[in-house]
Amino acid sequence: MGMAASDSQFHVLAVDDSLIDRKLIERLLKTSSYIVTTVDSGSKALEFLGWHEDDRRNTDETSVSPQNHQEVEVNLVITDYCMPEMTGYDLLKKIKESSSLRNIPVVIMSSENVPSRINRCLEEGAEEFFLKPVRLSDVNKLKPHLMKGKKQEIHESTPPQSPPSQLPTPQSSPPQSQLQQPPQPQEQQQQPSQSSNNKRKGMDEGLSSPDRTRPRYNGLTMVSN
Amino acid sequence: MEIVGQLQKQYVDFINSLFREGYLDDQYVQLQKLQDDSNPEFVVEVVSIFFEDSEKLLNDLASSLQQQVVDFKKVDGYVHQFKGSSSSVGAQRVKNACVAFRNFCDEKNLDGCSRFLNLVKQEFYLVKNKLETLLRLEQQILQAGGTVPLIE
Numbered sequence: 001m002g003m004a005a006s007d008s009q010f011h012v013l014a015v016d017d018s019l020i021d022r023k024l025i026e027r028l029l030k031t032s033s034y035i036v037t038t039v040d041s042g043s044k045a046l047e048f049l050g051w052h053e054d055d056r057r058n059t060d061e062t063s064v065s066p067q068n069h070q071e072v073e074v075n076l077v078i079t080d081y082c083m084p085e086m087t088g089y090d091l092l093k094k095i096k097e098s099s100s101l102r103n104i105p106v107v108i109m110s111s112e113n114v115p116s117r118i119n120r121c122l123e124e125g126a127e128e129f130f131l132k133p134v135r136l137s138d139v140n141k142l143k144p145h146l147m148k149g150k151k152q153e154i155h156e157s158t159p160p161q162s163p164p165s166q167l168p169t170p171q172s173s174p175p176q177s178q179l180q181q182p183p184q185p186q187e188q189q190q191q192p193s194q195s196s197n198n199k200r201k202g203m204d205e206g207l208s209s210p211d212r213t214r215p216r217y218n219g220l221t222m223v224s225n
Numbered sequence: 226m227e228i229v230g231q232l233q234k235q236y237v238d239f240i241n242s243l244f245r246e247g248y249l250d251d252q253y254v255q256l257q258k259l260q261d262d263s264n265p266e267f268v269v270e271v272v273s274i275f276f277e278d279s280e281k282l283l284n285d286l287a288s289s290l291q292q293q294v295v296d297f298k299k300v301d302g303y304v305h306q307f308k309g310s311s312s313s314v315g316a317q318r319v320k321n322a323c324v325a326f327r328n329f330c331d332e333k334n335l336d337g338c339s340r341f342l343n344l345v346k347q348e349f350y351l352v353k354n355k356l357e358t359l360l361r362l363e364q365q366i367l368q369a370g371g372t373v374p375l376i377e
Binding site: 018019020021023024027028031082111132133135136 | 252256258259264278310313314
């Protein structure tokens with residue numbers, strides 16, 4: 001039965017040491033019909049994800065399916081960058097270094113627009129970088145990453161009988177709320193979903209072009225700062 | 226109902242003045258948009274957390290600046306938190322005061338920090354007052370059977 005229970009709904013793990021921001025992100029995610037778990041630290045996040053100290057990419061985990069290591073299925077992790085003890089970047093690294101967790105898409109949030117920070121996270125494999133305060137239009141950009149994560153899990157945990165493209169997508173309904181707030185002071189243009197689909201694993205790929213990252217700065221360019 | 230109309234007008238005028246004077250920014254509207262029938266108290270909840278958190282931060286800031294040897298990194302950490310929470314609720318003037326405050330932390334300027342702590346405190350209590358009035362008006366509208374107008 002495995003993942004059948006969560007077939008139609010995505011489960012997002014949100015990590016933030018600020019209670020207000022946890023409340024906010026939880027509401028934003030629930031509004032988009034995701035199942036949400038919030039934790040207040042990176043270490044609690046890893047605990048929730050069932051991370052183990054020795055669970056590294058370079059250990060030979062051949063016969064064991066990744067699913068066995070997860071306590072609960074998580075389809076995406078969204079984390080604050082600035083946290084005491086373990087930053088969002090540290091958490092991202094640990095997830096990407098873990099053989100059982102590395103396929104989980106990770107999104108970083110930060111209140112500070114620091115290009116070097118953003119680059120570092122993207123290079124480490126973060127799917128997106130959101131500037132705080134996070135908005136519904138940001139959360140709407142998560143869908144393709146969640147879909148990708150889901151497809152990957154289905155592909156890995158079932159014997160390959162048919163090509164991935166023939167697998168039914170878990171959510172057949174059209175995107176609920178694409179751009180529901182027309183007048184937005186912070187503009188995220190440039191077809192965000194298209195640019196994020198270009199990113200596969202993220203580990204080797206640096207930033208291909210400047211305009212890909214511009215939407216993530218919520219309209220602020222690297223230069224103007 | 227006439228009373229509802231009056232209250233709504235009062236509300237609209239008041240919240241518009243708050244936007245105009247920079248007490249609140251668009252993030253507050255975002256909070257209101259996240260409130261619905263399934264979460265009718267969302268804004269009140271978030272704002273209440275903001276009030277509580279802020280009081281604690283102000284106390285922490287005051288005591289950290291009173292130390293024999295001031296740990297400016299620690300002070301900056303508190304201001305960073307305050308900046309974050311005020312930004313998340315749309316308390317623009319508080320946020321801006323925090324941004325300026327951080328410059329003095331960077332410079333390890335105790336005098337500047339003390340002055341800006343006072344400013345942040347002032348701005349916080351101002352916006353707290355405004356928000357309490359705003360939320361009270363909302364309650365009155367709802368109790369009178371009306372709906373709260375959403376300003377865009």
